[in-house]
Amino acid sequence: MISVAAETTDLLVSLGVAPARLTGGDLAARSPITGEVTARLARYDAAAVASATKRAVAAFLVWRSVPAPRRGELVRLFGEELRANKAPLGRLVTLEAGKILSEGLGEVQEMIDICDFAVGLSRQLYGLTIATERPDHRMMENWKPLGPVGVISAFNFPVAVWAWNAALALVCGDPVVWKPSEKTPLTALAVQSLFERAVAAFRAQGHAAPDGLSAVLIGGRELGEALTDDPRLPLVSATGSTAMGREVGPRLARRFARALLELGGNNAAIVRASADLDLSLRGVAFAAMGTAGQRCTTLRRLFVQEAVYDPFLDRLKRAYASVAVGDPRQEGVLVGPLIDRAAYDAMTRALDEARAMGARVTGGERVEAGGPDAYYVRPALVEIDAHAGPVLTETFAPILYVLRHERLEDAIALQNAAAQGLSSSIFTNDLREAELFLSERGSDCGIANVNIGPSGAEIGGAFGGEKETGGGREAGSDSWRAYMRRATNTVNYGAALPLAQGVRFEV
Numbered sequence: 001m002i003s004v005a006a007e008t009t010d011l012l013v014s015l016g017v018a019p020a021r022l023t024g025g026d027l028a029a030r031s032p033i034t035g036e037v038t039a040r041l042a043r044y045d046a047a048a049v050a051s052a053t054k055r056a057v058a059a060f061l062v063w064r065s066v067p068a069p070r071r072g073e074l075v076r077l078f079g080e081e082l083r084a085n086k087a088p089l090g091r092l093v094t095l096e097a098g099k100i101l102s103e104g105l106g107e108v109q110e111m112i113d114i115c116d117f118a119v120g121l122s123r124q125l126y127g128l129t130i131a132t133e134r135p136d137h138r139m140m141e142n143w144k145p146l147g148p149v150g151v152i153s154a155f156n157f158p159v160a161v162w163a164w165n166a167a168l169a170l171v172c173g174d175p176v177v178w179k180p181s182e183k184t185p186l187t188a189l190a191v192q193s194l195f196e197r198a199v200a201a202f203r204a205q206g207h208a209a210p211d212g213l214s215a216v217l218i219g220g221r222e223l224g225e226a227l228t229d230d231p232r233l234p235l236v237s238a239t240g241s242t243a244m245g246r247e248v249g250p251r252l253a254r255r256f257a258r259a260l261l262e263l264g265g266n267n268a269a270i271v272r273a274s275a276d277l278d279l280s281l282r283g284v285a286f287a288a289m290g291t292a293g294q295r296c297t298t299l300r301r302l303f304v305q306e307a308v309y310d311p312f313l314d315r316l317k318r319a320y321a322s323v324a325v326g327d328p329r330q331e332g333v334l335v336g337p338l339i340d341r342a343a344y345d346a347m348t349r350a351l352d353e354a355r356a357m358g359a360r361v362t363g364g365e366r367v368e369a370g371g372p373d374a375y376y377v378r379p380a381l382v383e384i385d386a387h388a389g390p391v392l393t394e395t396f397a398p399i400l401y402v403l404r405h406e407r408l409e410d411a412i413a414l415q416n417a418a419a420q421g422l423s424s425s426i427f428t429n430d431l432r433e434a435e436l437f438l439s440e441r442g443s444d445c446g447i448a449n450v451n452i453g454p455s456g457a458e459i460g461g462a463f464g465g466e467k468e469t470g471g472g473r474e475a476g477s478d479s480w481r482a483y484m485r486r487a488t489n490t491v492n493y494g495a496a497l498p499l500a501q502g503v504r505f506e507v
């Protein structure tokens with residue numbers, strides 16, 4: 001088999017990335033499949049960040065006045081590039097992030113979907129007309145481009161989450177400055193190259209597009225800090241840990257910039273006795289083991305009703321024992337590697353803590369694959385009595401804590417007792433249970449599902465969560481409003497000047 005590094009280079013070059021960019025720098029890009037170094041990139045310094053932002057500001061001054069449907073045309077062309085390059089880009093996601101091929105391709109599909117959504121949206125950026133209390137007046141809302149947007153993204157969805165932000169920002173009139181995870185810089189370079197092709201196609205149609213509509217900054221957290229503190233960026237959208245959000249949020253607040261935060265999750269599912277257990281098993285297995293437990297939406301806590309606990313656990317254990325762990329490029333493999341050694345160490349620590357609390361751990365051991373620098377693990381099932389300790393922490397690895405419950409109200413209370421509030425689900429065929437779970441007395445998360453696991457959302461809905469998840473909403477529904485500013489306009493088309501609230505002021 002061709003080495004991962006060689007294949008990575010081939011893919012990047014085929015996607016238009018100049019080979020000279022891939023050597024000579026001191027940021028080592030690695031593939032979790034083997035742990036090998038795949039490229040050495042030059043890091044950007046503070047001056048490079050400042051110049052990217054400056055170009056973004058200049059681009060904004062032009063782009064904001066391009067009609068939104070025309071801006072949508074650029075995003076449509078970008079979607080075409082993604083369609084044409086779905087296979088190589090999806091494979092590159094697999095090589096760089098370690099997800100299985102169908103998930104790598106799925107991530108690119110998610111980018112295509114948000115482009116399609118944004119194209120439609122580009123004709124629907126509308127505000128309300130509101131009844132006024134004054135005669136011969138009209139009051140309306142007007143949505144205008146906000147300014148250049150900073151995007152900080154995580155390794156686990158190295159390209160889709162940027163696309164959620166970028167596709168909307170671009171149709172809303174905002175250029176984007178992107179700081180990808182330093183664990184996944186290569187997919188970002190490939191995406192930037194495809195975006196530049198779309199800009200070229202847009203210009204070839206005779207449309208003007210400024211330079212600097214999209215920039216990628218390669219480097220570590222210091223670049224994220226520079227974006228966060230840059231007064232020229234009125235919005236920073238950041239995806240990552242709650243610890244990162246605690247840094248970014250207050251820094252943005254200090255300069256009154258908008259924060260769109262998509263932080264940690266400690267997502268739960270409740271399995272009730274009435275549930276279709278075949279369906280529940282499949283839903284739980286994908287949500288807990290898929291992407292090797294490295295989604296924000298990964299299922300981490302499972303509450304099973306007493307009556308079905310033993311049979312369901314037996315089946316779940318069999319599924320856990322049989323799932324193929326290994327090279328994500330191989331057909332049949334469902335669980336690829338952890339991103340790096342730090343992820344493996346964190347998983348080991350959490351399992352040790354659980355054992356010390358008397359938990360029964362099945363799985364969790366390292367699987368020999370990919371060589372000494374790659375970290376493959378068998379997903380772990382942890383039967384635990386106490387809703388405490390590691391159960392309340394987001395460990396970005398395939399660990400599923402399983403607890404018993406009897407009353408649905410108790411399971412909901414436990415589910416909501418986590419600090420984060422991203423995603424949740426219930427498996428039940430009882431209408432009352434399903435509706436209670438979705439009601440104001442039910443799940444407190446941004447995403448609450450019935451008979452579907454908590455992960456794998458489609459882009460049409462708003463994505464994000466409450467509490468320590470940060471409160472941001474990205475992708476579908478009305479998430480676009482975060483990328484625009486609202487002006488309330490009142491027009492007087494009469495000859496008198498009546499004042500609101502009956503105030504009199506005659507001069």
Ligand code: UN1
Pocket residue numbers: 110156157161239294295296297454455456457458
């Ligand atoms: C993330 O893990 O940051 O809902 C995003 C899902 C995916 C997106 C996850 N569509 O699981």
